[in-house]
Amino acid sequence: MADQVMTGRHPSRTLLALSAAFIAVLATVAVAVETGQESWPLVGSVTTGRIDFAGRAYERGDRAEEIQDGFVRVGTTTHGGDIYGEPGASTSTPVLIQVTQDDDIYWYGLVGGP
Numbered sequence: 001m002a003d004q005v006m007t008g009r010h011p012s013r014t015l016l017a018l019s020a021a022f023i024a025v026l027a028t029v030a031v032a033v034e035t036g037q038e039s040w041p042l043v044g045s046v047t048t049g050r051i052d053f054a055g056r057a058y059e060r061g062d063r064a065e066e067i068q069d070g071f072v073r074v075g076t077t078t079h080g081g082d083i084y085g086e087p088g089a090s091t092s093t094p095v096l097i098q099v100t101q102d103d104d105i106y107w108y109g110l111v112g113g114p
Contacts, residue, residue, distance in 0.1 A: 051077055051108060053097060054090055058108035064098055067105065071098060 049060050053075060067084050074090045074097070075083040081101040085094045095110045 048077075048079070050111070051083075051099065053083055053108075054093065056093055057111040058097060059111050060099075061107040061109050064105040064107055067098055067100065 051058050051060075070086060071084040072087050073082050074085045074087075077083060077099060079101075081099050083097055083099055085097040089097065093110065097108050099106050099108055
């Protein structure tokens with residue numbers, strides 16, 4: 001005991017405070033992901049906030065219940081999601097497209113106009 005120096009610091013309290021802060025941040029991200037407001041930042045998401053398609057940028061909008069009538073599969077995202085649009089959308093500049101994987105479907109709108 002004589003070899004130990006009392007510094008007045010409590011490493012266990014510091015560790016506890018850091019752990020609590022980490023858990024709070026993780027919980028905030030989890031809630032945002034669960035409510036559809038954000039995607040996991042460390043995992044490539046199929047439905048990211050912005051995608052490139054046919055040489056143009058598209059920004060994610062609202063969730064969709066189903067693929068729009070008349071839309072066909074016109075491409076894939078870099079993370080493996082399917083892109084749907086009007087027939088011929090891959091050779092034109094569609095204003096709206098949909099991106100889906102599994103049960104998630106999102107609308108994406110053209111950024112910057114046609």
